[in-house]
Amino acid sequence: xxxxxxxxxxxxxxxxxxxxxxxxxxxxxxxxxxxxxxxxxxxxxxxxxxxxxxxxxxxxxxxxxxxxxxxxxxxxxxxxxxxxxxxxxxxxxxxxxxxxxxxxxxxxxxxxxxxxxxxxxxxxxxxxxxxxxxxxxxxxxxxxxxxxxxxxxxxxxxxxxxxxxxxxxxxxxxxxxxxxxxxxxxxxxxxxxxxxxxxxxxxxxxxxxxxxxxxxxxxxxxxxxxxxxxxxxxxxxxxxxxxxxxxxxxxxxxxxxxxxxxxxxxxxxxxxxxxxxxxxxxxxxxxxxxxxxxxxxxxxxxxxxxxxxxxxxxxxxxxxxxxxxxxxxxxxxxxxxxxxxxxxxxxxxxxxxxxxxxxxxxxxxxxxxxxxxxxxxxxxxxxxxxxxxxxxxxxxxxxxxxxxxxxxxxxxxxxxxxxxxxxxxxxxxxxxxxxxxxxxxxxxxxxxxxxxxxxxxxxxxxxxxxxxxxxxxxxxxxxxxxxxxxxxxxxxxxxxxxxxxxxxxxxxxxxxx
Numbered sequence: 001x002x003x004x005x006x007x008x009x010x011x012x013x014x015x016x017x018x019x020x021x022x023x024x025x026x027x028x029x030x031x032x033x034x035x036x037x038x039x040x041x042x043x044x045x046x047x048x049x050x051x052x053x054x055x056x057x058x059x060x061x062x063x064x065x066x067x068x069x070x071x072x073x074x075x076x077x078x079x080x081x082x083x084x085x086x087x088x089x090x091x092x093x094x095x096x097x098x099x100x101x102x103x104x105x106x107x108x109x110x111x112x113x114x115x116x117x118x119x120x121x122x123x124x125x126x127x128x129x130x131x132x133x134x135x136x137x138x139x140x141x142x143x144x145x146x147x148x149x150x151x152x153x154x155x156x157x158x159x160x161x162x163x164x165x166x167x168x169x170x171x172x173x174x175x176x177x178x179x180x181x182x183x184x185x186x187x188x189x190x191x192x193x194x195x196x197x198x199x200x201x202x203x204x205x206x207x208x209x210x211x212x213x214x215x216x217x218x219x220x221x222x223x224x225x226x227x228x229x230x231x232x233x234x235x236x237x238x239x240x241x242x243x244x245x246x247x248x249x250x251x252x253x254x255x256x257x258x259x260x261x262x263x264x265x266x267x268x269x270x271x272x273x274x275x276x277x278x279x280x281x282x283x284x285x286x287x288x289x290x291x292x293x294x295x296x297x298x299x300x301x302x303x304x305x306x307x308x309x310x311x312x313x314x315x316x317x318x319x320x321x322x323x324x325x326x327x328x329x330x331x332x333x334x335x336x337x338x339x340x341x342x343x344x345x346x347x348x349x350x351x352x353x354x355x356x357x358x359x360x361x362x363x364x365x366x367x368x369x370x371x372x373x374x375x376x377x378x379x380x381x382x383x384x385x386x387x388x389x390x391x392x393x394x395x396x397x398x399x400x401x402x403x404x405x406x407x408x409x410x411x412x413x414x415x416x417x418x419x420x421x422x423x424x425x426x427x428x429x430x431x432x433x434x435x436x437x438x439x440x441x442x443x444x445x446x447x448x449x450x451x452x453x454x455x456x457x458x459x460x461x462x463x464x465x466x467x468x469x470x471x472x473x474x475x476x477x478x479x480x481x482x483x484x485x486x487x488x489x490x491x492x493x494x495x496x497x498x499x500x501x502x503x504x505x506x507x508x509x510x511x512x513x
Contacts, residue, residue: 005095005105007056010047010084013157013170020044020082024055024075026068031096032056033063033071035086046159049084054092057085062103080156081170125207127175127223129322130166133197139163143174143187151183152190154202167227168200173208175218176201179323199321220324225332230315232280232326234333235271239304244268248279248299250292257287257295259310273308278316280326281309285376285387358442359407362398364433371395371433375406375422384414384422385440400435405443408436 012020021042025034032054038044056064058074059082075082085105087095095102132139140161143152154172157164174182174190178199182190201220203211211218225231237244245266249258259277262268279295281287283302287295299306309330311319319326364371372393373386386404389395406414406422411434414422426433 005087005091005100005102007085007087007091007105008048008053010044010049010086011081011169012043012047012049012084013081013159013164014043015156015158016080020075022049024068024072032092033066033068041160043159046164049086050088052089053086054089055084055086056092056102056105057083059083064102125204125210127201127203127207127218127220128167128172129220129223129225129228129324130163130168130200130202131197131229131318131322132162132166132168132200135162139194139198141168143190145187152185152187166200168202169204171205172202173205174200175203176220176323178321179220199318199323201322220322221328223324225322225324225329228318228322230318231333232309232311232315232319232329233272233277234330235268235273235308235310237267237271237273237306237308239306240267242266244306246273248292248296257290257292271308273310274312277310277312279308279310281330283307284309284327284330285374286325286327359436359438360399360404362395362400362435362437364394364398364400364435366431366433367394373400384417384419386437398435400437401439403440404437405440406435406437407443408434410434 014020019039019042021039022035022044023037025036027034035044035049035053035055036051038049038051054064055071056062058071059078061074063071063074087102087105138158138161140158141154141163142156144155145151146153151173154163154168154174155170157168157170176182176199177185177190177194201218201223203218208218242263245263246268247260249260250256251258257279259268259273259279260275262273262275279287282295282298283306285298287298290298309326311326316326319328370393372390373395374388376385376387384406386395386400386402386406389400389402408414409422409425412425414425417425
């Protein structure tokens with residue numbers, strides 16, 4: 001069957017005036033358009049074309065059985081870039097003997113093919129981030145303009161060059177350079193801004209059409225980060241008899257919360273933490289806005305287990321160059337793989353067979369410890385979502401769920417609000433709160449289909465003003481009584497405490513965990 005055949009898709013790119021590095025032949029007593037004399041190190045060799053391969057499609061055109069010259073002309077008219085769908089000799093010969101219709105091989109589904117970006121497929125198209133380091137004084141690409149279309153486009157991708165290796169493809173449009181939008185920049189301006197390494201935000205033609213049709217502005221936080229050469233690290237720690245075995249420190253000469261003085265064979269060392277790591281998030285919550293004491297308290301409240309997102313200084317600089325937060329890695333790599341357990345009242349349980357249930361209105365009354373939920377916002381990522389719902393709280397009673405996306409507060413749409421704007425709306429309310437929320441997967445579906453996300457497709461009226469917890473900043477949570485944990489005696493801790501007490505002044509915050 002055609003569905004059982006696995007062809008190879010080979011995208012070739014060459015410089016002007018050069019060849020693709022292979023011969024296309026028709027040979028006596030051998031069926032098909034044959035790949036022959038593949039030049040070692042040439043474009044064809046680089047993308048994996050092999051002697052004896054048969055070409056069944058040129059770009060999207062099925063060519064098996066066509067005249068040789070027609071196939072040659074199709075390749076020539078493709079210019080400096082061509083995509084070939086090929087089968088190896090054994091597969092092709094077997095398919096012919098079985099009478100399989102090769103035109104059905106790799107035939108697109110009636111539904112749109114989901115774009116693959118940096119090796120990641122998704123429900124909607126995504127731009128891609130490509131990090132390039134010069135090779136032999138060149139990034140391995142040229143730029144072109146398209147008549148009637150604004151922007152600069154990639155062309156003449158050098159095989160095995162910096163751009164090729166980073167995932168750049170012909171006709172990709174440049175959105176950002178080193179975190180700055182350059183959609184209206186000239187060729188000269190772009191080249192002046194380039195150094196020995198560059199970070200490009202690119203969009204392919206199909207995805208570009210999608211975003212333009214939806215009138216969505218393309219930004220770096222939409223892109224997959226899996227293709228970047230350096231990545232943050234996720235460390236899962238379980239507390240030992242002497243704590244986690246590291247110091248959390250704030251230093252004057254470096255921004256952020258640093259992991260320091262890791263004990264040998266401690267939970268911190270076993271988790272892969274390294275001295276000097278920058279702590280980005282605790283259990284998925286970004287912590288760069290917290291002061292030292294607040295962060296220490298947050299970690300203590302996690303109990304005996306905690307998960308950190310950390311970066312070394314080099315990786316941190318790479319993400320800064322891209323203009324995104326390392327939390328994007330957590331959201332793409334970690335959160336999508338984690339099951340979310342939500343307890344619901346019997347009357348509010350929903351079937352998993354039909355996920356599209358639409359927005360839900362949750363009415364909350366402020367309790368002694370607030371509403372009982374944590375609202376999270378991520379720098380550089382649009383939208384506010386429920387990070388945690390406290391058991392027994394008014395939020396749980398109102399059926400608020402973890403990962404609910406917040407659409408409206410008291411009848412006012414907040415989808416595009418910043419975290420600060422949303423908090424201001426909540427602070428100007430009374431003791432009751434009406435939230436229109438929707439599950440994340442449903443929200444994505446509504447956005448893809450342009451379905452209104454307000455209740456019944458319209459704004460939801462609210463009869464009375466309402467109010468949130470008093471002290472919501474980057475997150476809101478009810479206050480809990482804290483207990484100071486005893487610290488086990490050890491020579492290491494004694495030495496550290498002595499060093500701290502003898503240090504000049506109190507300029508750095510330093511806490512053992």
